Amino acid sequence: MTLFRHPRILAAALCVSMTAFGATQATRAIEPENPMALRAVMQQLERDLQSVTSAIAREDWAQVAELAPGIGKHPQPPMREKMRILAWLGTGAGKFRSFDTQTHEAALAMGEAAARSDGHAVIAAFAKVQQSCLACHQNYRKSFKEHFYAQ
Numbered sequence: 001m002t003l004f005r006h007p008r009i010l011a012a013a014l015c016v017s018m019t020a021f022g023a024t025q026a027t028r029a030i031e032p033e034n035p036m037a038l039r040a041v042m043q044q045l046e047r048d049l050q051s052v053t054s055a056i057a058r059e060d061w062a063q064v065a066e067l068a069p070g071i072g073k074h075p076q077p078p079m080r081e082k083m084r085i086l087a088w089l090g091t092g093a094g095k096f097r098s099f100d101t102q103t104h105e106a107a108l109a110m111g112e113a114a115a116r117s118d119g120h121a122v123i124a125a126f127a128k129v130q131q132s133c134l135a136c137h138q139n140y141r142k143s144f145k146e147h148f149y150a151q
């Protein structure tokens with residue numbers, strides 16, 4: 001059960017999701033067409049990467065350094081959803097987690113490069129972040145949606 005490495009952030013995500021989605025949470029299990037909390041996490045990652053792209057264009061390395069940790073240590077879905085995902089992954093949980101680790105490590109490298117104002121290294125690490133996103137999506141997105149959204 002080590003898919004999600006940051007219990008403090010998980011707790012924070014839980015609080016946010018309970019506040020924001022408290023009313024719908026109870027019905028989620030029987031209404032699979034409702035988005036999984038993971039989707040909102042992904043949409044935030046998308047926005048963060050877009051912000052990094054703008055910061056790179058402006059050579060605003062301080063901004064990249066500020067954004068990078070949030071990409072590496074992105075929030076986790078609520079515990080109940082996490083359990084559903086882990087149950088679905090079964091013995092494949094380690095592989096799924098390894099893609100998340102790749103994102104984490106590439107984002108860390110990007111933040112370190114930004115702290116050194118090393119634009120080339122930032123861009124190389126940014127590419128690795130994107131590759132880690134793509135790798136997980138190519139392996140899991142379709143089957144995830146088929147399983148959890150019956151699409």
Ligand code: HEC
Binds near residue numbers: 049
């Ligand atoms: C460990 C696996 C994994 C990693 C790593 C990952 N994703 Fe995802 N991502 C998923 C899954 C699974 C879905 C499908 C979720 C759904 O449809 O509810 C998804 C869906 C998405 C979506 C579509 C959301 C929507 O509105 O349909 C975006 C955008 C996205 N991810 C962005 C990213 C970005 C950016 C990164 C890298 C920084 C990333 N993801 C890394 C597993 C991953």
